[in-house]
Amino acid sequence: MPGNNYNCNPSTPRSRLERLLRERELRRSNRFLHPIEDGNRQAELLGNDNFLTEGENFGLSSEEDFPEGVAAAKAFADGCEWKEGRNPKQRLLVVANRLPVSAVRKGEDSWQLEMSVGGLVSALLGVKEFDARWIGWAGVNVPDSVGQKALTKALAEKRCIPVFLDEEIVHQYYNGYCNNILWPLFHYLGLPQEDRLATTRSFQSQFDAYKKANQMFADVVHKHYLDGDVVWCHDYHLMFLPKCLKEHNNKMKVGWFLHTPFPSSEIHRTLPSRSELLRSVLAADLVGFHTYDYARHFVSACTRILGLEGTPEGVEDQGKLTRVAAFPIGIDSDRFIRALELPQVQEHMKELKERFAGRKVMLGVDRLDMIKGIPQKILAFEKFLEENLNWRDKVVLLQIAVPTRTDVPEYQKLTSQVHEIVGRINGRFGTLTAVPIHHLDRSLDFHALCALYAVTDVALVTSLRDGMNLVSYEFVACQASKKGVLILSEFAGAAQSLGAGAILVNPWNVTEVAASIGYALNMPADEREKRHHHNFMHVTTHTSQEWAATFVSELNDTIVEAQLRTRQVPPLLPIQVAVDRYLQSSNRLLILGFNATLTEPKDTLGRRGGQIREMELKLHPDLKEPLKKLCDDSKTTIVVLSGSDRSVLDDNFGDYNMWLAAENGMFLRLTMGEWMTTMPENLNMDWVDSVKHVFEYFTERTPRSHFELRETSLVWNYKYADIEFGRLQARDLLQHLWTGPISNASVDVVQGGRSVEVRAVGVTKGAAIDRILGEIVHNKGMKAPIDYVLCIGHFLPKDEDVYTFFEPELPSEAPPTVPRPAAANPAMTYVPRISTTKSGSKAARLKKQRSLSTLEKRATVHGIGNAWRPTLMRDKMSLHEGSSVLDLKGDNYFSCAVGRKRSSARYLLGSSDDVVTLLKALAEGS
Numbered sequence: 001m002p003g004n005n006y007n008c009n010p011s012t013p014r015s016r017l018e019r020l021l022r023e024r025e026l027r028r029s030n031r032f033l034h035p036i037e038d039g040n041r042q043a044e045l046l047g048n049d050n051f052l053t054e055g056e057n058f059g060l061s062s063e064e065d066f067p068e069g070v071a072a073a074k075a076f077a078d079g080c081e082w083k084e085g086r087n088p089k090q091r092l093l094v095v096a097n098r099l100p101v102s103a104v105r106k107g108e109d110s111w112q113l114e115m116s117v118g119g120l121v122s123a124l125l126g127v128k129e130f131d132a133r134w135i136g137w138a139g140v141n142v143p144d145s146v147g148q149k150a151l152t153k154a155l156a157e158k159r160c161i162p163v164f165l166d167e168e169i170v171h172q173y174y175n176g177y178c179n180n181i182l183w184p185l186f187h188y189l190g191l192p193q194e195d196r197l198a199t200t201r202s203f204q205s206q207f208d209a210y211k212k213a214n215q216m217f218a219d220v221v222h223k224h225y226l227d228g229d230v231v232w233c234h235d236y237h238l239m240f241l242p243k244c245l246k247e248h249n250n251k252m253k254v255g256w257f258l259h260t261p262f263p264s265s266e267i268h269r270t271l272p273s274r275s276e277l278l279r280s281v282l283a284a285d286l287v288g289f290h291t292y293d294y295a296r297h298f299v300s301a302c303t304r305i306l307g308l309e310g311t312p313e314g315v316e317d318q319g320k321l322t323r324v325a326a327f328p329i330g331i332d333s334d335r336f337i338r339a340l341e342l343p344q345v346q347e348h349m350k351e352l353k354e355r356f357a358g359r360k361v362m363l364g365v366d367r368l369d370m371i372k373g374i375p376q377k378i379l380a381f382e383k384f385l386e387e388n389l390n391w392r393d394k395v396v397l398l399q400i401a402v403p404t405r406t407d408v409p410e411y412q413k414l415t416s417q418v419h420e421i422v423g424r425i426n427g428r429f430g431t432l433t434a435v436p437i438h439h440l441d442r443s444l445d446f447h448a449l450c451a452l453y454a455v456t457d458v459a460l461v462t463s464l465r466d467g468m469n470l471v472s473y474e475f476v477a478c479q480a481s482k483k484g485v486l487i488l489s490e491f492a493g494a495a496q497s498l499g500a501g502a503i504l505v506n507p508w509n510v511t512e513v514a515a516s517i518g519y520a521l522n523m524p525a526d527e528r529e530k531r532h533h534h535n536f537m538h539v540t541t542h543t544s545q546e547w548a549a550t551f552v553s554e555l556n557d558t559i560v561e562a563q564l565r566t567r568q569v570p571p572l573l574p575i576q577v578a579v580d581r582y583l584q585s586s587n588r589l590l591i592l593g594f595n596a597t598l599t600e601p602k603d604t605l606g607r608r609g610g611q612i613r614e615m616e617l618k619l620h621p622d623l624k625e626p627l628k629k630l631c632d633d634s635k636t637t638i639v640v641l642s643g644s645d646r647s648v649l650d651d652n653f654g655d656y657n658m659w660l661a662a663e664n665g666m667f668l669r670l671t672m673g674e675w676m677t678t679m680p681e682n683l684n685m686d687w688v689d690s691v692k693h694v695f696e697y698f699t700e701r702t703p704r705s706h707f708e709l710r711e712t713s714l715v716w717n718y719k720y721a722d723i724e725f726g727r728l729q730a731r732d733l734l735q736h737l738w739t740g741p742i743s744n745a746s747v748d749v750v751q752g753g754r755s756v757e758v759r760a761v762g763v764t765k766g767a768a769i770d771r772i773l774g775e776i777v778h779n780k781g782m783k784a785p786i787d788y789v790l791c792i793g794h795f796l797p798k799d800e801d802v803y804t805f806f807e808p809e810l811p812s813e814a815p816p817t818v819p820r821p822a823a824a825n826p827a828m829t830y831v832p833r834i835s836t837t838k839s840g841s842k843a844a845r846l847k848k849q850r851s852l853s854t855l856e857k858r859a860t861v862h863g864i865g866n867a868w869r870p871t872l873m874r875d876k877m878s879l880h881e882g883s884s885v886l887d888l889k890g891d892n893y894f895s896c897a898v899g900r901k902r903s904s905a906r907y908l909l910g911s912s913d914d915v916v917t918l919l920k921a922l923a924e925g926s
Ligand SMILES: O=P(O)(O)OC[C@H]1O[C@H](O[C@H]2O[C@H](CO)[C@@H](O)[C@H](O)[C@H]2O)[C@H](O)[C@@H](O)[C@@H]1O
Pocket: 098, 117, 118, 119, 120, 121, 123, 235, 259, 260, 329, 404, 405, 466, 467, 468, 469, 470
């Protein structure tokens, strides 16, 4: 129980930032307090070079440790603080396509396990803070159960759990969808160009295999999952996994991290399965990227492609927030630093120095992948040799090109291409005893790699795109004595962290890279030292341990924050209760919004394709019948309260027996009667023309935006425009309005999700309902109090006062009553200012609406109606006998927000389809 380990403390961090700062301090002091323990762990690890024995490595250790990140997160969550010493490690299920070990079959039931190559594996090897298990594919097809059983057992010793994928799935999912479609696309190489038709044809079957494979990973997770585990999904192979996991168990803590770049939304939108993949990832609680740019691209794809809301925190869909943030990965730098002290590494270094004595060593270490820019690198080196005769026998380029994804044709082509260029250059510049390029199509073991890093003068990383590139980090970690130079592609994520110390290049610019090689080789010692120092500090402080601890602790926080948010979300409307109470009541009032309450719900496609159709507001066809029935019930009064103008309400509801309140309640009519205005007197509308001018300007300059000129307000709507451009334009528009046309005007500016509305002060639904209610009570000559109110709408926050209007001041308070009014005022004490107007031109109506209704005149004559008062008239209202207009008995009030999660309404309904269900039930019941 977390509670046992924590102690409530007033200094408990209250905010995320505060907690992260606290955690950082804890981590630092822990490093200082437990250096030996840490050293032992390294020695243990290094003693088993490149191999994982039980209980060591990537957080798979069984030894107890100091789980600061988790403890602090829990402390934050519980409002308590980590108390003392040791705490059980948090269980972590790491799910990645590739296991840290790949299996080679040695017999029917015997297996040899080899270290897998790649940055993802390297980084996760450094994660030691957790009680982790790794779920993934062992890189081999095991069709027989004997083999599967034996391999499962062998892997269990490394705390690895296999997912068995057959050859066909691997072909379609890994070689096909992952490495031939997603990988090039995410690295800006586009969808496969050659054999386009074949690709298009095979696309669907590959995507199906991708989903199937993800489900297979999910099935294994379910088998091993225990309550409270954190499930951390990795990379583009498993974008479908968060959805599979959450569908099975919504309580699971799920994080997803992408190790590659996430491209601009313009690239992502070319992918046929673009929306499905984004939605699946959004099922996670926390989504992480290496850099802020990738995170920004992802959020932008969600807003542009899915039409969701991007916030500084992440992506919001119907009140559900998926947090999106940047978590730059690092390496286990100590592991490299310590390795350099080992005798076998020193021996390697000596050999290398002797072998290349008198020549400067340049190094490239990459998987043989088109994103790594190996041909570009070699061509730049060739150019350097061409232009610098004096360096030809004084420099050597060692290129380690680790074979990868060899079943994918693009990779096979790349291999031949690189071989061809290397051969040509060596033929051109080589001598009988030496060649300028040593190209190795193989991987090196850890010690050989460390030695190579340490003797290198210039490391050359020319990735065309790269999620991070850990080779550059490893090189820096091994250069404490040599202080060599790093030439780094500006398109690698690492450029954002090591950019200050490295020489940044555009790998496509061969001339620039060649010149940088010259600059690096000739760089004076003091400049090298300064640059190295800067990068070394970064690499040794931003480690893979920090990366994982931060991600997991943020994930824990995100879940706690989501729980807090959920607690603030009103519950769903208990439809049956609302119906039962309705049936038991005798004087009911139903206040219904129009847009998104009584209209048909719009799906995303409709939003993109049906602007014209959608802009014309139409009553949900399924509502016609129940609404008619409810309107004809003498015990029920219905008001449609909308921001729309009168003609829209006339068109949709003219045939029903109900009250229409247009323009946020500023105009009112019983469908049998004429329009009246409830507008406050002296409503100053002088600002309208200048605001209209500004709205016109922005509408012209924002494609697919439009504006509505209403009598009491103007609305500029950019719902259908490019969302980011729309927001920028809205910001400009507001800035312009505030400093100009409305700087002194008595207006309210209401910002909707995708709209800006300017209204005269006092034009809110809440203020209007007060006056509308008065008019209804008067018009009906109500004798008995209203004993049931149902108020449903998709109202903007500014208009939510309509929900609170009917709430009692205090929960236990009796409904408002007022003393019996004076005889001089026979009807009631409320003072509506209502005047009749007829439909006509807007200008004509604007003039007419100022005339007074009989009711208003009467009130004025009695000396109480001169001005509209913003106070709650509800509290002053009473019936003839002095009893209150409202007698809701506390519980007979159902306020309900449709399609919103944050609301002051008592209840929620998902969409207007739920409104249909409810109104049908009310109609049927009565
Ligand atoms: O598993 P493979 O198909 O053999 O590929 C190896 C790995 O390549 C990619 O690595 C990425 O992760 C690194 C660490 O975050 C990052 O530095 C690098 O820029 C990326 O390319 C891939 O994302 C991994 O899933 C693969 O395992």
